[in-house]
Amino acid sequence: MPADDHAPAPAPLSLRERRRRAATQEILDAAESHITEHGPHALSLRAVARSLGMTVQALYHYFPSRDSLVTALVTKAYDDLADAVHGAAQDAVPDTAQAPDDQHPLPRMVIAAEGYRRWAIAHPERFQLLYGSPLRSYEAPVEGPTTQAMRRMSAIFQRELFEGFTTAQLTAADVPELSPGLRAHLENLPPDGLGDLPPAATALLLSGWGHMHGLVVLEVFGHTSFVGEYQAEIFRTAMRNMLEDLRRRIP
Amino acid sequence: MPADDHAPAPAPLSLRERRRRAATQEILDAAESHITEHGPHALSLRAVARSLGMTVQALYHYFPSRDSLVTALVTKAYDDLADAVHGAAQDAVPDTAQAPDDQHPLPRMVIAAEGYRRWAIAHPERFQLLYGSPLRSYEAPVEGPTTQAMRRMSAIFQRELFEGFTTAQLTAADVPELSPGLRAHLENLPPDGLGDLPPAATALLLSGWGHMHGLVVLEVFGHTSFVGEYQAEIFRTAMRNMLEDLRRRIP
DNA sequence: GTCTATACACCGATAGAC
């Protein structure tokens, strides 16, 4: 399920370096545990050090500041979330291979969305780290992991949402007239992300992403607790409808 | 635009009491300013006291704890947000009185949603206070202001979304079969809120709410900054489509 | 690379004088 290793490590590492990596990993794990137990806003170098039986100063040897630790955690959380979504979509039966007697097959898009929701619910604090209030006095690096992860995620949903449609179809999507300025802006986005999508499709993708994210955010942050045990069903129904409505807008 | 005063104050207040109210109000204002300047997570009694030229202990005379202050602020923020949405919908031209030559009239529902978005953007920190990560070591009172405010907000959107439809129509809304359990659960919700809506309509309302909220949350928290200056247009388009799709599901 | 010690901030909350 995990994507290709991000560190191919072609040259063998020295013993020193290996030790350093191991220690760094241990710190990251401890920090992650601390977040899942006390929330992202309670994260501090001291707390992590305590839980490792070290002193703070040792940590400064691996992370020059609190912010650098946070950035590493944010990056990993984005990756894990994307892996979860990717894995969910991957494991699903291809839409084209559904049993013909299956009256209500689950589109892969819905399954991917459920992967998103499931990860958020399984790791609410790390989800908070990504999409909750920004951490006090933490400034995310510009063009940093956030942007990159966003691109990866949008690539996944883009595939699931628009699979089977031609560019011509997407271009002709029935979206209320977008202003020329917006059309131009969307067309000039970096081509590795949303830039190679027709503006109408990008607008639909953003709308769908917001829809999915909004339902998950409301649930994870407890604003729809009155739905009780039926959150999953509400979510699935909404995502089904969303996909149906969206596809109806593509000729 | 503001709703009726919440404190009708039929009996005249004693001088003592008036002074106390004034001081309390001053503290609340200062706390609000502090939040808008430094974010909800930086809120502390000490900081508020400083900005008022008082010492902390004076504040304890008006608010027994930090949590009580936070609760007051949360309540007020919910009220202000609901006022903004209510006001936006109120000021709008009724849907039935649109000029017939207006090819693209803005439904009141969309205008209300834009009120939601506008408030969130104008007060991002207070919006964070409501919908961002929960404050460290703050536990919202059960059945407290959150629940009540939610009810008020849902009442507004409920009206705008389903205005003009009969209960029979709403009952027959084209939503994939909801499970009997979910239907029963939704029907048994407190009748002053969503309980008097047919289950299918409640499901649609939740979906629409999530949609609107998700787009706003992504924008306010900076996850869609690549859209640049066109956020408003994207939002309006999405909300238009959402309403259109939703209405299409009601016979 | 890890430690002790330290500087310098912050916080919520309480006791008791006035």
Next chain:
DNA sequence: GTCTATCGGTGTATAGAC
């Protein structure tokens, strides 16, 4: 009702010994 003083805790970060 407001003050000073204080307790006991949190945090980031640095200096210097080993």
